[in-house]
Every structure is written in C-alpha cells, then in structure tokens.
Amino acid sequence: MKRVFAIFKALFLSNLKSPASLFWTIIFPVMLLLILGSIFLNVGKSVSVKVAVVNESSTFKGTNMDFASHIVKALKDMSKATDDKTPLLTIESGTTQSFLQNSIKELKIDKIDAVLVIPKLFNTYLYARALHFPSKVKNESLVIYTQRNSQSSNIAFSILDSVVSAFNREFMKHSGVTNIVIPETEYVSMGKGSSFSYVKFLVTGIIVMAFMTVALFGVTDDLLVQREKKVLRRIFVAPVDRSHYLFGMTLSNVVLEFVQLALILVVGIWMGAKLKFGPDAFFYLLLTLFVMMPLGFFVASFAKSANSGNALASIFNFLFMFLGGLFFPISGVPFALKVVAYSIPTTYLANGLRDSMGVSPSPTPTYLNILVPIIWAVVMTLYSIRYFKWEV
Amino acid sequence: MKFWTNLWALTLNALRDKTSTFFNFIFPLIILIIFGYVFSGTYSQSTVKIAFVGPKLPEIEGVNYEEFQNLSDLKKAILTQKDDFGLSLSGKTLRIYLNPSNMQSNDYYISIGKRISKKINEANGIVSMINVKRTEVSFSGKKFNYLNNLIPGILALSIFSVGIFSMTAGLAHLRDKKVMKKLWTTPISRWHFYGAFIFEKVIETYISILALFGIAVMIFGVYYTVDWFEFTILVLSATFGMMGIGMIILLFSPNAKVASEISSAIYTVMMFFSGVYFPIKIMPPVLQRVAYSLPLVYITDAMKYATNIAPMSRIRFYFIIAIMFVGFVLVLMGFSKVFKSE
Known part of the structure; x- marks a missing residue:
C-alpha cells in the first residue's frame, strides 16, 4: 500500500507541476463550459437584426386605410430601445426603386439582414379584400428578401413574419372570423418545476469529456512517454510491482478527475445549472470514471510511440466528443454516423448522466446506458492486459 | 543546388513521417467528415x-x-x-x-x-389577408446550403493547424533531436535549409488543402466557383501567417512537447471562435471581440470569398493577404536572430 501511495503521490504531483496537464485536465473543460455556455445562453437575447423597409404603396396615403404605414410604424416601434436593452430591429426605410436596389445589394454583402417590400397597390388590395369587393388588383403580397443560409437573415424573417401574422390576426378579429388556428410554441420539460437549460446539457457532456481527456491524454501520454524514455524500465528495477504502478497511476488520475468534477460543477452551478444529485447520478459518475480509465491503456496498447499514441488519442477524442452527443444532440446525422454514434460508450454515458441529473430523459434505454459502456470497459481492459508492452 | 538537396531531403522526411501525414491530412479529413454530417444533417433533414x-x-x-x-x-x-x-x-x-x-x-x-x-x-376557408412571399438572394446568385459555408471554414482551420504545427512540431523536433546542430557542421548554408524548410511546408500545405477540398466536394456533392489565383495566394499567405504564429510559440517554448501542447490548446480554442461551427453574431459581445481579434476569422472570411460563397471587397481581401505575409517576416526574424538551434 505504501508503494502504491508513493507512486500516486509522485504522479499526482507531477501532473500538478505540468502546465500542459493542468491546462488539459483542469482549465480546458472549465474554459469550454464557459465559452459554449455563454454562447448558447446568449442565443436570442442580444441578437439585433437590420432590416430595410421599402414602402412602395401609393394609395390611401394619410388615411386610416394606409395599412402599409401601420406596418412600417409597428416595425419602427420595435426598433426603439427599451429598458436599456438592444432593440430587436434596426430599421432603414425608403420608398424609391433605387433604395430597394441598394438595399438588396447591401443584403447580398451582409450589411443588412432582410428587405421588406410593401408593393404599390397593397392598400387598395387589402381594402378590397376587407370589404369583399371584387377587385382587379392582383394578390399584392409583401415580399421579404433574405440572404440564403444566413442565420441572422432567418431571424429577421421570423420577426417580420410574426409582425405580419399579428396584423392578419387583427384583421380576422375585426372581420368577425373567430376560428383562426394560431400556432403556439411549448418547450417540453422533464417534470414540474424542471426546465431545460443548455448549460445543464453542457455540464453533463463536459463531465464525460473531462474524464475522457484525463484518460486519453493523461494516461496514454504518461505511459508512452515514460516507456519511450525508459522511465518505466528504471521504475521496475526498484521493488515496485507493475500492479503497484497501475494502482498508483489510476488513483492519481481518479483524484484529478474528482478535482475536475468539483470545478466543473461549481462553474456550472454558478452559470445557473440546477442539477439533481441522487444515487443514480453518483452511479453514472462512477460508471463514467470506471469506463474511461481503461481507455488510456487501450490506446497506449495500440501505439508504438508517444507521437502515434497522441494521434490515436486525438481520433478517439474527436469521435467520442462529437459523435457522442456531448455538446449537441446528434439526432439529425445520417445513418452511417448514427451506427458509429450508438456504438461508442460516451453516447450512453452522457444519456444516462443527463437522465439521472434531471437534464433530459435518455433517448436510449437504461440497460443499454449501463451495458454498452461496461462492455467497452471490459474489452478495453482485457485487450490492454494482453497487448500493452511495458518495454519496447 | 544545396537548396534543392535540402528540399528533397525534407520532402522525403515529410512523406515518411506518418504523424505529420496524419495531422496534416487525415485528421482534418476526419473533422471534415464528422462536422460536415453532424452540423449539416439538421439543416437538411x-x-x-x-x-x-x-x-x-x-x-x-x-x-x-x-x-x-x-x-x-x-x-x-x-x-x-x-x-x-x-x-x-x-x-x-x-x-x-x-x-x-x-x-x-x-x-x-x-x-x-x-x-x-x-x-x-x-x-377552413380562412385565408390570410396579408400574404408574404420570401425571396432568397445570395452574393453569387447560386443556391448554397449549410455545407457550402462549412467547408471553406474547415479548410481555413486546416491551414491554421498545418501552418502552426509545421513550426511547433516539425521544426521544434529537428531542433530538439539536434538534427540542425549536426547540419550546421556541414557546409550547408542555414538559409538554404530554412528556405527549403519553408518551401516544403508551404507546398505540403497547399497540396493537402487541395486534396481536402477535392474530397469534400466529392463526398458532400457541393459545388464552388473558385477563383484559383485568389485561392492559391490565400493558402500561401495564410500558411505563412500561421507559420509566423507557430514561430512565436516556438520562441517561447523550451522544447517540442511544450510547443505542441501550446499549439493544440490554441487550435482547440480558436476552433470555437472561428465562426466555422456557429456564427460569431450569436456570441455575447465580449466573445465577439475575442473572435474578431483572432486571425482565423479573417482567413475563414477570405476563404469564403475565394470560393465565391460570401462577398468581400477586393481591397479587404488583399489587405488580409498582406497581413498574413507579415507572418513570413516573423518566420524569417525568428530564424535569423532569436531562434536558438541548440
């Protein structure tokens, strides 16, 4: 036991003194949580879009039937800042063809996000429709120009479309139409008093990622570098058994992972993540620890050198991080990638952890959330025992 | 003559270096495939x-x-x-x-x-009074999807990683293994060696970016109208620029391992601030300022311009090229004055 503790102390202090180790195991997960958390917490909050409104309407000007000016006024009201918040819309308005051409040019070069065009006979058309007059005026639709594949353009369109929908509802109300179907959005939550937040989703994913990077870049790198530099050979000249070394190394990484976990949870809670800590949550945390630890040995068993180990670890890291749904759900991926995603242990560990911590129900059954990672842990351990070479 | 001998030796070394091939070509390809499918699937279900x-x-x-x-x-x-x-x-x-x-x-x-x-x-016979017609426009008039935007960004990331790691992994290893110390005992001029090294890395980067681009076009079936002159000059200048950053990292690093670690950390952080995976506009203002202070955003924008995906003024494009070439100056300064080969 003394020897195990001596090795644990040496390796743990070595990790603490290594800036690289400190960065990847402690600083990087926290930094990632802060960056991704603040980005996605900000979505929809401080976004402001720029819209050009071209009011070409030329009939019923200055009268109550000047519906075009009501729309323009509504948009201008939305562009006023309230309570020191950034206004949702910034409006530029004009009436001429040259203003329209310039606006579309600016839209194409990303200077504005949308162009709303109110056609010439818009007021006449609406007046005729409102009074059910047969009219020779053809369907005068509002035209909204947006930029292809631009998220801010899509947001601008949603805002303008919502304004138009509100006007349509008012028209219906005044016409006595009462059975209009209106869409309303509801975000499904896990239960009473529980609301989803992306920070909660992220915290659980980053916990799995943090445990994984300790194994992949801590264990793998330590073993391979020490093997290459013949440090392991010298250690085993001393009365130290390989099992002592393994237990000491495992203990050192487990303690590091607990430090990581504490930091990630503190930062996550500070960012507003309210997580449940029942027995099943502790179970999944321990399962993640137990499954990720052999991963480092497994990768080290394949690699002949520290460089190739690093390369292999990078592949595993990216695959497990992004296909494991640690940062984003992976529901829309093609079938071939779904097969890969549902074979890797991080998918199940993240699902189980999120379910147990009250973030979101697991899309995979509980028995798979436990069985698949355990199978991985057993296979990786057996492979490492059989194939890892302590000396090359 | 010596320059070409050095160049040939360094080229053979690069071809035989599996780690270098992995990080310059295979790793970006894996990232391209994973991110291409993960981030495009939801937009085109x-x-x-x-x-x-x-x-x-x-x-x-x-x-x-x-x-x-x-x-x-x-x-x-x-x-x-x-x-x-x-x-x-x-x-x-x-x-x-x-x-x-x-x-x-x-x-x-x-x-x-x-x-x-x-x-x-x-x-139910209820027709909206006001109809809305949406018309999508694009800079080039062509129909692009999310992948068209993603691929130039991934190419920019690859240029970034190859440029930086060529110095922090490639050159640092030659320094640490005393290869350069041994070379200076021979009648090889340092500038022949450095020139050959830079030339080899730039060509290697260009070929790997072209190959990556070609594979991306084949796998995802996307189409671009590329201005090859501007594309080439961008890849070359961006490689110099990133090599310059790699040189700065190398000057502050005691050995290759530390230099690689710093480069990996910078690469991982820059990935999220590059605007490749999610738009910079959705970030909080503080993080937007961080993003716009990093070179990768500008390389990504310039790559989108060179592949005719997004607009940019010619002046701005060539200004970015010029700034990237400043990286070349940093590389030369590092070689000539401050870089310690022992």
Whole structure:
C-alpha cells in the first residue's frame, strides 16, 4: 500500500507541476463550459437584426386605410430601445426603386439582414379584400428578401413574419372570423418545476469529456512517454510491482478527475445549472470514471510511440466528443454516423448522466446506458492486459 | 543546388513521417467528415417525424406523423427523441411541442408548425389577408446550403493547424533531436535549409488543402466557383501567417512537447471562435471581440470569398493577404536572430 501511495503521490504531483496537464485536465473543460455556455445562453437575447423597409404603396396615403404605414410604424416601434436593452430591429426605410436596389445589394454583402417590400397597390388590395369587393388588383403580397443560409437573415424573417401574422390576426378579429388556428410554441420539460437549460446539457457532456481527456491524454501520454524514455524500465528495477504502478497511476488520475468534477460543477452551478444529485447520478459518475480509465491503456496498447499514441488519442477524442452527443444532440446525422454514434460508450454515458441529473430523459434505454459502456470497459481492459508492452 | 538537396531531403522526411501525414491530412479529413454530417444533417433533414395528439393534421411533403393517445406519451416521445417534435390541435390553438435541447433544429420545426397551421386555416376557408412571399438572394446568385459555408471554414482551420504545427512540431523536433546542430557542421548554408524548410511546408500545405477540398466536394456533392489565383495566394499567405504564429510559440517554448501542447490548446480554442461551427453574431459581445481579434476569422472570411460563397471587397481581401505575409517576416526574424538551434 505504501508503494502504491508513493507512486500516486509522485504522479499526482507531477501532473500538478505540468502546465500542459493542468491546462488539459483542469482549465480546458472549465474554459469550454464557459465559452459554449455563454454562447448558447446568449442565443436570442442580444441578437439585433437590420432590416430595410421599402414602402412602395401609393394609395390611401394619410388615411386610416394606409395599412402599409401601420406596418412600417409597428416595425419602427420595435426598433426603439427599451429598458436599456438592444432593440430587436434596426430599421432603414425608403420608398424609391433605387433604395430597394441598394438595399438588396447591401443584403447580398451582409450589411443588412432582410428587405421588406410593401408593393404599390397593397392598400387598395387589402381594402378590397376587407370589404369583399371584387377587385382587379392582383394578390399584392409583401415580399421579404433574405440572404440564403444566413442565420441572422432567418431571424429577421421570423420577426417580420410574426409582425405580419399579428396584423392578419387583427384583421380576422375585426372581420368577425373567430376560428383562426394560431400556432403556439411549448418547450417540453422533464417534470414540474424542471426546465431545460443548455448549460445543464453542457455540464453533463463536459463531465464525460473531462474524464475522457484525463484518460486519453493523461494516461496514454504518461505511459508512452515514460516507456519511450525508459522511465518505466528504471521504475521496475526498484521493488515496485507493475500492479503497484497501475494502482498508483489510476488513483492519481481518479483524484484529478474528482478535482475536475468539483470545478466543473461549481462553474456550472454558478452559470445557473440546477442539477439533481441522487444515487443514480453518483452511479453514472462512477460508471463514467470506471469506463474511461481503461481507455488510456487501450490506446497506449495500440501505439508504438508517444507521437502515434497522441494521434490515436486525438481520433478517439474527436469521435467520442462529437459523435457522442456531448455538446449537441446528434439526432439529425445520417445513418452511417448514427451506427458509429450508438456504438461508442460516451453516447450512453452522457444519456444516462443527463437522465439521472434531471437534464433530459435518455433517448436510449437504461440497460443499454449501463451495458454498452461496461462492455467497452471490459474489452478495453482485457485487450490492454494482453497487448500493452511495458518495454519496447 | 544545396537548396534543392535540402528540399528533397525534407520532402522525403515529410512523406515518411506518418504523424505529420496524419495531422496534416487525415485528421482534418476526419473533422471534415464528422462536422460536415453532424452540423449539416439538421439543416437538411429530408423527413421530419411529428408526434401528434388529437384530430388528424394536413399532409405536408417531408413529414411523417405518429399518433399518440395522450399528451404525456407525446411529450415522452419528444424528450426521448423518438420524434422530432409534436403537435396538438385544440380549439383555435395548434401547440408545437419542442425538445429544448434541439437548439439547431427548433426554428425549422417551428416553421413547419406554422405551415401546417396555415394549411388548416386554408382548409377552413380562412385565408390570410396579408400574404408574404420570401425571396432568397445570395452574393453569387447560386443556391448554397449549410455545407457550402462549412467547408471553406474547415479548410481555413486546416491551414491554421498545418501552418502552426509545421513550426511547433516539425521544426521544434529537428531542433530538439539536434538534427540542425549536426547540419550546421556541414557546409550547408542555414538559409538554404530554412528556405527549403519553408518551401516544403508551404507546398505540403497547399497540396493537402487541395486534396481536402477535392474530397469534400466529392463526398458532400457541393459545388464552388473558385477563383484559383485568389485561392492559391490565400493558402500561401495564410500558411505563412500561421507559420509566423507557430514561430512565436516556438520562441517561447523550451522544447517540442511544450510547443505542441501550446499549439493544440490554441487550435482547440480558436476552433470555437472561428465562426466555422456557429456564427460569431450569436456570441455575447465580449466573445465577439475575442473572435474578431483572432486571425482565423479573417482567413475563414477570405476563404469564403475565394470560393465565391460570401462577398468581400477586393481591397479587404488583399489587405488580409498582406497581413498574413507579415507572418513570413516573423518566420524569417525568428530564424535569423532569436531562434536558438541548440
């Protein structure tokens, strides 16, 4: 036991003194949580879009039937800042063809996000429709120009479309139409008093990622570098058994992972993540620890050198991080990638952890959330025992 | 003559270095494939699965309905991602139930819900007074999808990683293994060696970027109208620029391992601030300022311009090129004055 503790102390202090180790195991997960958390917490909050409104309407000007000016006024009201918040819309308005051409040019070069065009006979058309007059005026639709594949353009369109929908509802109300179907959005939550937040989703994913990077870049790198530099050979000249070394190394990484976990949870809670800590949550945390630890040995068993180990670890890291749904759900991926995603242990560990911590129900059954990672842990351990070479 | 000998030796060394081949070519390719599919799938779902409760809903192209008997089963199906989203029509309200974790897709699902409510109203003889016609425009007039935007960004990231790692991994290893110390005992001019090293790395980067681009076009079936002159000059200048950053990292690093670690950390952080995976506009203002202070954003924008995806003024493009060439100056300064080869 003394020897195990001596090795644990040496390796743990070595990790603490290594800036690289400190960065990847402690600083990087926290930094990632802060960056991704603040980005996605900000979505929809401080976004402001720029819209050009071209009011070409030329009939019923200055009268109550000047519906075009009501729309323009509504948009201008939305562009006023309230309570020191950034206004949702910034409006530029004009009436001429040259203003329209310039606006579309600016839209194409990303200077504005949308162009709303109110056609010439818009007021006449609406007046005729409102009074059910047969009219020779053809369907005068509002035209909204947006930029292809631009998220801010899509947001601008949603805002303008919502304004138009509100006007349509008012028209219906005044016409006595009462059975209009209106869409309303509801975000499904896990239960009473529980609301989803992306920070909660992220915290659980980053916990799995943090445990994984300790194994992949801590264990793998330590073993391979020490093997290459013949440090392991010298250690085993001393009365130290390989099992002592393994237990000491495992203990050192487990303690590091607990430090990581504490930091990630503190930062996550500070960012507003309210997580449940029942027995099943502790179970999944321990399962993640137990499954990720052999991963480092497994990768080290394949690699002949520290460089190739690093390369292999990078592949595993990216695959497990992004296909494991640690940062984003992976529901829309093609079938071939779904097969890969549902074979890797991080998918199940993240699902189980999120379910147990009250973030979101697991899309995979509980028995798979436990069985698949355990199978991985057993296979990786057996492979490492059989194939890892302590000396090359 | 010596320059070409050095160049040949360094080229053979690069071809035989499996780690270098992996990080310069295979790793970016893996990232391209994973991110290409993970981030594009949600934007181009061919079929959407909708859970519904209550009266039947109108058929819409690309939508498959699954009926549930009660709301709690419907919500469970959405939360466990068995269905993409849910609908229930009750009186005058069409409620759209969304999984909050599907941040990338929810706007798209809401637009489908609105289309369905419009169809219901039309079936009841209720037609909107004000109609909206959406017209999409693009800089080049062509139809691009999310992948068209993503691929130039990934190419920019690859230039960044190859440029930086060529110095912090390649040159640092030659220094640490005393290869350069031995070379200086021979009648090889340092500038022949450095020139050959830079030339080899730039050509290696260009070939790997071209290969990556070609594979991306083949796998994802995307189309670009590339200005090859501007593309070439961008790849070359960006490689110099990133080599310059790599040189700065190398000057402050005691050995190759530390230099590689710093480069990996910078690369990983820059990935999220590059605007490749999510737009910079959605970041908080503080993080936007961080993003705009990093070179990768500008390389990404310039790459989108060179592949005719996004607009940029010529002046701005060549200004970015000029700034990147400043990196070349940093490389030369590092070689000539401060870089310690022992």
